[in-house]
Amino acid sequence: MKKIISIAAVAALTLSSMASAQSFSEAFDAARALQGANGTFEWNGKKYSTQTIEEALASKPANAENAQALFDAAKAKYKESQEAGFAWRDTKKYLKESKEAIAAGEFQKAMDLAARAHYQARKGVEQRDYAEKHWIDAVPPLN
Amino acid sequence: MNIIKSTLLGLSVAAASQMAMAATTGATVATVDPEADRIALQEYMKNRFPDTPMSEYVNGIYAVDAASRAQWEEIEEFPPYELDLEKGEELFNTPFANGKGYADCFENGGIGIRQNFPYWNDERKTVVTLEMAINECRMTNGEKPLGWKKGAIAEISAYMAYTSRGNEFAIEIPNDEAKAAYLDGKKFFYSKRGQLNLSCADCHLTGTNRLVRADLPSPALGHTTHFPVVRSKWGNIGTLHRRYEGCHRDSRSEYLKPQSETFRNLEYFQTYMSNGLIVNGPGARK
Amino acid sequence: MRKLISALAVAGVAFTGSAVAGSHSEAMIKEGQAIYHGKSRGNCVACHNIQDPITNQAGNQGPMIIAMKARYPNKAELRAQIWDATAKNPLSIMPPMGKHNILTEDEIDAVVEYIYQY
Numbered sequence: 001m002k003k004i005i006s007i008a009a010v011a012a013l014t015l016s017s018m019a020s021a022q023s024f025s026e027a028f029d030a031a032r033a034l035q036g037a038n039g040t041f042e043w044n045g046k047k048y049s050t051q052t053i054e055e056a057l058a059s060k061p062a063n064a065e066n067a068q069a070l071f072d073a074a075k076a077k078y079k080e081s082q083e084a085g086f087a088w089r090d091t092k093k094y095l096k097e098s099k100e101a102i103a104a105g106e107f108q109k110a111m112d113l114a115a116r117a118h119y120q121a122r123k124g125v126e127q128r129d130y131a132e133k134h135w136i137d138a139v140p141p142l143n
Numbered sequence: 144m145n146i147i148k149s150t151l152l153g154l155s156v157a158a159a160s161q162m163a164m165a166a167t168t169g170a171t172v173a174t175v176d177p178e179a180d181r182i183a184l185q186e187y188m189k190n191r192f193p194d195t196p197m198s199e200y201v202n203g204i205y206a207v208d209a210a211s212r213a214q215w216e217e218i219e220e221f222p223p224y225e226l227d228l229e230k231g232e233e234l235f236n237t238p239f240a241n242g243k244g245y246a247d248c249f250e251n252g253g254i255g256i257r258q259n260f261p262y263w264n265d266e267r268k269t270v271v272t273l274e275m276a277i278n279e280c281r282m283t284n285g286e287k288p289l290g291w292k293k294g295a296i297a298e299i300s301a302y303m304a305y306t307s308r309g310n311e312f313a314i315e316i317p318n319d320e321a322k323a324a325y326l327d328g329k330k331f332f333y334s335k336r337g338q339l340n341l342s343c344a345d346c347h348l349t350g351t352n353r354l355v356r357a358d359l360p361s362p363a364l365g366h367t368t369h370f371p372v373v374r375s376k377w378g379n380i381g382t383l384h385r386r387y388e389g390c391h392r393d394s395r396s397e398y399l400k401p402q403s404e405t406f407r408n409l410e411y412f413q414t415y416m417s418n419g420l421i422v423n424g425p426g427a428r429k
Numbered sequence: 430m431r432k433l434i435s436a437l438a439v440a441g442v443a444f445t446g447s448a449v450a451g452s453h454s455e456a457m458i459k460e461g462q463a464i465y466h467g468k469s470r471g472n473c474v475a476c477h478n479i480q481d482p483i484t485n486q487a488g489n490q491g492p493m494i495i496a497m498k499a500r501y502p503n504k505a506e507l508r509a510q511i512w513d514a515t516a517k518n519p520l521s522i523m524p525p526m527g528k529h530n531i532l533t534e535d536e537i538d539a540v541v542e543y544i545y546q547y
């Protein structure tokens with residue numbers, strides 16, 4: 001359990017600091033857009049997969065610990081997106097279903113649902129950050 | 144030296160105003176200029192729809208699409224909100240248990256005042272909408288508040304709008320705190336959100352009068368003038384915030400509640416954009 | 430962290446190029462068609478007209494789906510446009526179908542096969 005959380009935390013941390021240096025996330029998106037989930041790309045001399053962090057975490061062994069860890073991370077991210085005012089429609093439902101799946105011992109299902117919730121919440125937070133900087137670009141200019 | 148200074152000052156002012164001309168008005172309370180925003184929005188619409196007079200924007204999509212206008216004019220021959228108006232008038236004139244009534248809560252007995260809502264309440268530091276004032280009037284007089292979206296509140300609001308038809312909207316932004324509320328509403332309007340990554344402006348500015356399946360999104364200008372509306376899709380009368388909730392939901396967002404601060408700020412921004420247009424609520428819409 | 434990256438990299442290498450070079454089977458095209466026109470699926474037709482006889486109530490928020498091979502000689506570029514149209518135009522009204530998980534990666538591949546015929 002501890003191990004997964006720390007992997008996720010490090011990955012998330014690294015991602016966010018990379019994004020500010022322009023663009024691990026841009027490079028990732030560009031590669032994923034072209035190739036789907038099973039591609040690779042190079043960034044700063046290293047090779048990476050186009051699999052998302054969430055997909056990677058959901059492919060860990062399906063057990064109670066891993067499912068709970070992913071669920072907890074997703075729930076926290078969801079809260080963050082909610083506080084930002086950019087939560088998405090289905091995220092809460094995925095979390096609820098994930099929790100139910102954990103209770104029912106369906107750990108892979110729970111992990112897939114939590115992964116989806118986490119991804120959506122993460123994108124919602126990014127959407128807020130983008131809007132903060134760029135909403136003004138959509139306003140019609142004065143002539 | 145003095146001459147040089149003033150010349151330099153003159154230059155920098157010129158440079159600043161030139162920048163303002165090329166750009167939008169700002170994203171901060173210090174730089175945002177609501178009046179310039181209003182004019183820019185009108186200019187945008189003029190460029191998109193050169194044949195539509197400004198005064199027509201109170202009619203939503205029917206201002207710019209001839210085919211839907213013909214259908215709408217037919218509907219308006221027997222307005223679907225007539226019964227709601229009757230009920231609204233009756234409710235408006237029915238005294239509360241304490242003997243007082245809505246007329247006691249509003250300026251001019253509540254008649255012909257729709258154009259002043261929403262307004263900035265400086266004591267409470269918040270935007271007050273007409274529906275909010277209706278419910279607060281009830282609570283002050285010991286009555287239960289009404290539901291925000293449909294039924295009695297929409298009927299009373301419809302009646303109050305009806306008594307104000309033809310009056311020009313005159314929303315004021317008296318100080319920087321009010322301006323901050325306006326800015327918040329403006330920002331909400333232009334920010335992409337939800338799983339579908341849609342802003343209000345995506346559909347109602349860029350996408351207005353372009354088909355989404357068989358629907359044509361209405362122009363952003365004049366949005367608030369004709370509410371509440373009987374919407375064919377609803378099959379009954381509803382408030383502006385009921386529509387806001389629906390729009391927000393359609394972006395696949397976890398949507399806000401009617402009369403939440405953000406929606407009130409959005410209404411403040413949108414109604415300020417409608418300044419100079421007349422009250423024509425209640426309306427009938429697809 | 431290192432462990433994660435290397436695991437991902439290995440997984441990636443094994444699959445290189447498969448997404449784009451995927452099969453053009455009739456089944457995939459049929460699936461793409463169903464997604465394109467399905468209201469609760471891709472609902473692409475809400476905004477993009479297409480000259481398929483089954484088209485009903487097409488919108489015109491976006492350009493018509495026509496001459497796709499000429500417009501996108503590289504099919505992967507078309508895929509990328511569907512995955513996230515805001516990469517090229519941040520103000521685009523088009524929802525980022527892949528980036529925002531609106532369609533799955535497989536569904537996007539199917540839509541690409543379907544519209545690449547037009």
